[in-house]
Amino acid sequence: MEDYKYGFSEPEKNLVDLGPGLNEDVIRRISAIKEEPSWMLEKRLSAYKIFLAKKIPDWGGDLSRIDYDKIRYYIKPSEKEENLWDNLPREIKETYDKIGIPEAEKKYLAGVKAQYESEVIYGSLLEDLKKRGVVFLGMDEGLKKYPDLVLEYFGKLVPASDNKFAALNTAVWSGGSFIYVPRNVKIELPLQAYFRINAKNMGQFERTLIIADEGSFVSYVEGCTAPVYSTDSLHAAVVEIIVKRGARVRYTTIQNWSKNVYNLVTKRAFVYGEGTMEWVDGNIGSKLTMKYPSVYLMEPYAKGSVLSLAYAGAGQHQDAGAKAVHLAPNTSSQIISKSVSKDGGRTSYRGLLKIVESASNCKSNVVCDALILDEKSRSDTYPYMKVDNEDVSVGHEASVGKVGEDQLFYLKSRGVPESEAIGMIVNGFIEPIAKEFPMEYALELNKLISLEMEGSMG
Amino acid sequence: MIRRELDLTESPNPLKISVGGKEEYIFSYYGDGIVSQDIQFDLVKAGSEVKVLGLILGLKDAKIDLNVQVNHLVPNTKCTVLVKAVLKDKSKLDFFGKLFVSKGAHGSDSFLDQRTLLLGDGVGVDSTPQLEILANNVKCSHKVSMSKPSVDEIFYMSSRGLFRDNAVELISKGFLAYE
Numbered sequence: 001m002e003d004y005k006y007g008f009s010e011p012e013k014n015l016v017d018l019g020p021g022l023n024e025d026v027i028r029r030i031s032a033i034k035e036e037p038s039w040m041l042e043k044r045l046s047a048y049k050i051f052l053a054k055k056i057p058d059w060g061g062d063l064s065r066i067d068y069d070k071i072r073y074y075i076k077p078s079e080k081e082e083n084l085w086d087n088l089p090r091e092i093k094e095t096y097d098k099i100g101i102p103e104a105e106k107k108y109l110a111g112v113k114a115q116y117e118s119e120v121i122y123g124s125l126l127e128d129l130k131k132r133g134v135v136f137l138g139m140d141e142g143l144k145k146y147p148d149l150v151l152e153y154f155g156k157l158v159p160a161s162d163n164k165f166a167a168l169n170t171a172v173w174s175g176g177s178f179i180y181v182p183r184n185v186k187i188e189l190p191l192q193a194y195f196r197i198n199a200k201n202m203g204q205f206e207r208t209l210i211i212a213d214e215g216s217f218v219s220y221v222e223g224c225t226a227p228v229y230s231t232d233s234l235h236a237a238v239v240e241i242i243v244k245r246g247a248r249v250r251y252t253t254i255q256n257w258s259k260n261v262y263n264l265v266t267k268r269a270f271v272y273g274e275g276t277m278e279w280v281d282g283n284i285g286s287k288l289t290m291k292y293p294s295v296y297l298m299e300p301y302a303k304g305s306v307l308s309l310a311y312a313g314a315g316q317h318q319d320a321g322a323k324a325v326h327l328a329p330n331t332s333s334q335i336i337s338k339s340v341s342k343d344g345g346r347t348s349y350r351g352l353l354k355i356v357e358s359a360s361n362c363k364s365n366v367v368c369d370a371l372i373l374d375e376k377s378r379s380d381t382y383p384y385m386k387v388d389n390e391d392v393s394v395g396h397e398a399s400v401g402k403v404g405e406d407q408l409f410y411l412k413s414r415g416v417p418e419s420e421a422i423g424m425i426v427n428g429f430i431e432p433i434a435k436e437f438p439m440e441y442a443l444e445l446n447k448l449i450s451l452e453m454e455g456s457m458g
Numbered sequence: 459m460i461r462r463e464l465d466l467t468e469s470p471n472p473l474k475i476s477v478g479g480k481e482e483y484i485f486s487y488y489g490d491g492i493v494s495q496d497i498q499f500d501l502v503k504a505g506s507e508v509k510v511l512g513l514i515l516g517l518k519d520a521k522i523d524l525n526v527q528v529n530h531l532v533p534n535t536k537c538t539v540l541v542k543a544v545l546k547d548k549s550k551l552d553f554f555g556k557l558f559v560s561k562g563a564h565g566s567d568s569f570l571d572q573r574t575l576l577l578g579d580g581v582g583v584d585s586t587p588q589l590e591i592l593a594n595n596v597k598c599s600h601k602v603s604m605s606k607p608s609v610d611e612i613f614y615m616s617s618r619g620l621f622r623d624n625a626v627e628l629i630s631k632g633f634l635a636y637e
Binding site: 357370372373374375377378379380381382383384385386387388390391392393394395396397398399400401402 | 598
């Protein structure tokens with residue numbers, strides 16, 4: 001992407017840099033810097049053993065080129081989390097100004113967390129929400145102030161043994177958000193987190209935990225960007241969300257990493273009775289993304305939905321998808337995925353739908369559409385359905401194709417040049433999902449697609 | 459169009475079929491046994507076309523493991539795969555269906571449809587439809603559905619004086635019917 005406008009970098013002025021490579025000593029030092037309770041250090045060390053023991057997945061994208069000895073696992077860029085942008089070091093403030101976070105915060109956000117390298121360096125939350133008991137902290141601060149909650153839920157949804165990268169995250173996690181929304185509190189404006197990698201060969205391992213108590217609502221938006229380097233960075237996050245009875249959580253991701261970032265993320269939500277979980281997942285950047293946001297429907301009438309959008313250009317592989325696991329009767333799930341591949345990019349949909357024997361009267365619908373814009377590109381669809389109950393209604397549809405000749409012909413007959421017409425058609429194709437993103441991201445997405453389509457001949 | 463029947467219990471496994479013209483294949487299985495069959499169709503000549511129809515009725519502890527793959531290896535080929543299964547009692551179906559379009563196989567038109575009617579308390583379905591598409595000028599899709607008989611249909615037939623069991627039997631027969 002020549003038009004990647006977040007590709008700038010700032011000089012590094014790190015307070016702590018544990019350097020490249022990972023061993024037990026690095027983990028002990030991270031834990032010591034953070035002054036963690038001993039049980040967290042134990043969790044980290046046992047997760048590290050699991051990380052070493054687990055094999056690299058033999059499916060999905062090419063993970064063989066990640067050099068774990070070159071990755072820098074912990075960088076602390078500033079002294080503490082600030083609540084005024086002006087208190088931040090100049091380089092960091094400038095970065096966020098360029099991305100536009102402080103401006104957005106003034107206009108329409110209820111709270112912001114900004115993570116730079118390994119640490120959350122800025123945080124804010126509307127005074128009114130604080131009074132109503134909403135907790136929005138960096139994960140490290142969350143561990144200090146609410147150790148009991150963290151002990152109860154940390155790793156409950158995504159245990160270190162889940163996969164190699166969840167184990168790595170558990171071993172070296174730093175930063176991320178900790179959110180608690182009290183009973184019946186509905187947060188009207190979104191909370192925003194922004195993740196920025198600035199250093200070369202950086203490994204960012206944020207850990208997010210969201211607990212939405214009964215009848216509450218929260219919308220959480222995360223964005224991510226990084227400078228363009230010739231060497232690779234690694235982003236391996238874990239997100240755990242508990243949606244209690246009657247609560248609703250919407251989690252929106254706009255992943256726009258530069259094309260030298262491996263993005264390997266585990267996201268999972270447990271949804272209890274009558275609760276609703278909505279994942280809105282946009283993958284535009286990164287070299288390789290492997291991410292399958294999942295909903296576990298734990299109690300009757302729980303609902304889950306995943307909207308997934310992926311764009312793969314030259315040198316990119318988006319292996320995205322979703323998982324829905326029905327563990328209780330009368331639960332429903334919906335997964336809609338759209339992907340576009342171009343200039344040799346590869347998109348894959350990988351999904352799981354599971355309905356257990358005791359989960360009767362469940363409904364699930366999965367729709368995946370893919371557009372391939374030129375002959376160098378590739379698209380795959382790998383869904384898996386496992387249904388062990390007879391009283392269900394399951395539908396799955398997937399299609400792969402190119403821009404419709406008739407649509408193109410129609411637009412051209414109205415005098416629209418071909419490249420512009422393709423841009424319009426592609427924008428129309430992603431529109432049902434793009435409109436679910438916050439306005440400025442949706443506009444950004446449309447602009448990006450139009451730019452990408454310029455000069456393309458279908 | 460040449461029509462051929464495949465016998466699932468006596469065919470070699472895996473079964474590989476090269477398709478050079480317009481061909482139609484039908485296979486069916488009724489019973490309570492354990493069946494496992496891989497069938498691969500290679501479309502090797504431009505303009506060739508294959509239609510595949512599979513009909514399955516699983517009874518008791520039947521375990522039916524079916525793997526169908528269609529490879530579009532040259533330009534302008536066409537395929538439709540339709541596999542319909544009625545599962546009764548504790549029967550299980552494990553279905554894997556892959557449509558593959560190789561690089562340069564433009565003009566491929568490919569569709570796979572797998573439907574299951576669920577009739578027993580202990581039935582189970584694993585379904586894995588896959589698309590691997592390495593060309594852009596194509597039209598490829600798949601569709602999977604599973605459900606029990608619709609309440610509306612049973613109600614309609616009950617209102618005409620049919621017992622529930624008879625209504626379900628009629629729905630199953632209609633589901634598996636083909637021309």
